[in-house]
Amino acid sequence: xxxxxxxxxxxxxxxxxxxxxxxxxxxxxxxxxxxxxxxxxxxxxxxxxxxxxxxxxxxxxxxxxxxxxxxxxxxxxxxxxxxxxxxxxxxxxxxxxxxxxxxxxxxxxxxxxxxxxxxxxxxxxxxxxxxxxxxxxxxxxxxxxxxxxxxxxxxxxxxxxxxxxxxxxxxxxxxxxxxxxxxxxxxxxxxxxxxxxxxxxxxxxxxxxxxxxxxxxxxxxxxxxxxxxxxxxxxxxxxxxxxxxxxxxxxxxxxxxxxxxxxxxxxxxxxxxxxxxxxxxxxxxxxxxxxxxxxxxxxxxxxxxxxxxxxxxxxxxxxxxxxxxxxxxxxxxxxxxxxxxxxxxxxxxxxxxx
Amino acid sequence: xxxxxxxxxxxxxxxxxxxxxxxxxxxxxxxxxxxxxxxxxxxxxxxxxxxxxxxxxxxxxxxxxxxxxxxxxxxxxxxxxxxxxxxxxxxxxxxxxxxxxxxxxxxxxxxxxxxxxxxxxxxxxxxxxxxxxxxxxxxxxxxxxxxxxxxxxxxxxxxxxxxxxxxxxxxxxxxxxxxxxxxxxxxxxxxxxxxxxxxxxxxxxxxxxxxxxxxxxxxxxxxxxxxxxxxxxxxxxxxxxxxxxxxxxxxxxxxxxxxx
Numbered sequence: 001x002x003x004x005x006x007x008x009x010x011x012x013x014x015x016x017x018x019x020x021x022x023x024x025x026x027x028x029x030x031x032x033x034x035x036x037x038x039x040x041x042x043x044x045x046x047x048x049x050x051x052x053x054x055x056x057x058x059x060x061x062x063x064x065x066x067x068x069x070x071x072x073x074x075x076x077x078x079x080x081x082x083x084x085x086x087x088x089x090x091x092x093x094x095x096x097x098x099x100x101x102x103x104x105x106x107x108x109x110x111x112x113x114x115x116x117x118x119x120x121x122x123x124x125x126x127x128x129x130x131x132x133x134x135x136x137x138x139x140x141x142x143x144x145x146x147x148x149x150x151x152x153x154x155x156x157x158x159x160x161x162x163x164x165x166x167x168x169x170x171x172x173x174x175x176x177x178x179x180x181x182x183x184x185x186x187x188x189x190x191x192x193x194x195x196x197x198x199x200x201x202x203x204x205x206x207x208x209x210x211x212x213x214x215x216x217x218x219x220x221x222x223x224x225x226x227x228x229x230x231x232x233x234x235x236x237x238x239x240x241x242x243x244x245x246x247x248x249x250x251x252x253x254x255x256x257x258x259x260x261x262x263x264x265x266x267x268x269x270x271x272x273x274x275x276x277x278x279x280x281x282x283x284x285x286x287x288x289x290x291x292x293x294x295x296x297x298x299x300x301x302x303x304x305x306x307x308x309x310x311x312x313x314x315x316x317x318x319x320x321x322x323x324x325x326x327x328x329x330x331x332x333x334x335x336x337x338x339x340x341x342x343x344x345x346x347x348x349x350x351x352x353x354x
Numbered sequence: 355x356x357x358x359x360x361x362x363x364x365x366x367x368x369x370x371x372x373x374x375x376x377x378x379x380x381x382x383x384x385x386x387x388x389x390x391x392x393x394x395x396x397x398x399x400x401x402x403x404x405x406x407x408x409x410x411x412x413x414x415x416x417x418x419x420x421x422x423x424x425x426x427x428x429x430x431x432x433x434x435x436x437x438x439x440x441x442x443x444x445x446x447x448x449x450x451x452x453x454x455x456x457x458x459x460x461x462x463x464x465x466x467x468x469x470x471x472x473x474x475x476x477x478x479x480x481x482x483x484x485x486x487x488x489x490x491x492x493x494x495x496x497x498x499x500x501x502x503x504x505x506x507x508x509x510x511x512x513x514x515x516x517x518x519x520x521x522x523x524x525x526x527x528x529x530x531x532x533x534x535x536x537x538x539x540x541x542x543x544x545x546x547x548x549x550x551x552x553x554x555x556x557x558x559x560x561x562x563x564x565x566x567x568x569x570x571x572x573x574x575x576x577x578x579x580x581x582x583x584x585x586x587x588x589x590x591x592x593x594x595x596x597x598x599x600x601x602x603x604x605x606x607x608x609x610x611x612x613x614x
Contacts, residue, residue, distance in 0.1 A: 054517060074521040081521050087514035091536040101522035152522060 005030040011060030020046045022212040036192045037199040038209035044192045052081045078155035086145040088133040095129040101152035119151040139170045159191040208232040239278040240324045246273045259319040260296040276352040283348035284326035292343035300338045385587035392584045403588040416573035427492035428549035435500025443508040458498045469562040483565040491559035500545035507541035544607040551600040
């Protein structure tokens with residue numbers, strides 16, 4: 001049992017009257033790739049600024065390598081940041097940009113140059129050493145920013161929506177490279193994004209944030225398969241949400257009254273508790289399968305062909321407020337205004353207490 | 355009808371430019387006069403009056419004084435202007451808008467009032483009339499100008515650049531010296547050259563605050579008291595030429611800013 005690399009303890013932060021972080025605690029393990037995922041205004045960027053030392057939290061503590069860094073300025077803490085707008089020094093060459101941190105440490109010019117070249121090679125830009133930032137493309141500037149932040153060998157690298165300014169194709173490509181680079185250098189990366197695909201692709205540890213709180217955290221596979229809250233069930237991938245309340249509970253089996261009628265499910269909630277039942281789109285079955293939980297019938301409102309699959313939206317016939325989102329094979333013959341029975345395997349049902 | 359409008363607009367343009375530039379053209383033209391009076395007919399061209407100016411040690415030393423005062427006072431004005439612009443742009447200060455207004459206020463006060471105020475103040479403080487006193491006066495009039503130019507160019511996108519430098523371990527003075535100053539260099543040089551232009555041409559404050567060693571505009575005024583001659587035209591043309599060079603440098607600096 002080793003101590004966490006970063007230990008955020010009960011951090012709260014207010015900007016004037018507005019509370020942006022509410023009692024957030026988080027531990028980051030050495031060598032991990034952590035994603036802070038959330039919509040804008042969720043406090044994820046503020047949390048990153050607190051880690052970088054640009055913001056001192058109103059309450060709580062930040063420990064890095066066991067040392068209290070809460071009020072330590074950015075220059076003196078073992079973190080570096082890759083800014084969303086890259087923030088390269090426009091008047092310096094790419095090599096001088098990358099060597100800047102080493103220059104501040106008082107390292108001699110020859111060593112600096114050698115290490116800057118190494119860092120540039122790491123991000124695949126060995127030939128750009130003598131260029132100026134404005135001669136590079138967006139993706140290349142991004143790599144320079146990454147090299148500049150990594151060359152000083154920080155304990156933690158902070159990335160503020162690093163792929164936000166890139167087009168989709170480049171973003172997916174840089175995403176793969178980021179992961180590869182992180183594995184190669186072994187530095188802990190903490191990366192802020194609102195893109196859930198990016199989060200699933202990159203994270204070892206995914207932290208879902210909403211309204212200044214951590215809603216859910218864990219490996220992305222777990223967060224996706226078993227989200228802890230309604231919010232993470234809808235923000236990290238899509239879900240069909242059916243609300244209901246427990247009418248009877250006995251021997252680990254509960255009966256839930258829902259919009260689509262009573263369901264008998266496995267669970268330990270008390271009678272009277274209200275809850276939501278969430279099902280991922282790929283787990284909804286159109287047509288009734290033997291042994292599956294029946295969710296009533298629905299009228300198909302839209303079918304969107306997406307290449308490898310079709311995305312089907314359907315409205316429950318029992319309650320028009322309930323919308324099913326399902327993913328079916330591309331070969332399925334379902335059409336708008338079809339009436340279909342909807343069911344799913346009991347094991348794929350996610351119970352969310354509310 | 356349309357032809358008539360065209361002719362009138364051309365005539366109007368010629369009249370406007372003539373009104374602005376004719377005095378300068380006359381000044382420069384008669385500085386090349388070969389005879390002793392700067393009045394028609396034109397007898398030149400000849401450079402004898404330029405020779406006379408350069409042989410006149412009072413004029414040449416006043417010229418050097420002017421350059422010295424302009425360069426040093428502008429350097430001080432641009433340094434102070436830059437630091438205050440940086441302070442206002444990067445820190446949330448109480449009453450920031452009011453203080454910014456106050457710092458630019460001297461731009462609207464007449465040089466005569468500033469000069470008289472400084473004269474009274476220096477008298478009281480025991481600072482003698484000198485080039486130093488005039489230089490301080492020029493800092494007073496040029497600091498607001500430098501501040502306004504540099505402040506207007508300090509955008510938010512530079513905040514992250516400075517943050518990045520801090521993040522990589524730079525202490526505050528290195529952030530300023532290695533990052534902010536180079537990034538702001540076009541605005542800083544523009545402020546510097548415009549200050550030099552104004553200081554170089556400035557008469558009232560220099561007249562009030564200098565005594566034995568004085569600046570070129572004051573020396574020209576002394577010369578004019580004994581009447582017009584082509585020598586005054588020649589020295590005036592020189593002043594004009596230096597101003598043009600400074601203004602062109604200023605424009606170049608401000609235009610070069612574009613590719614960020």
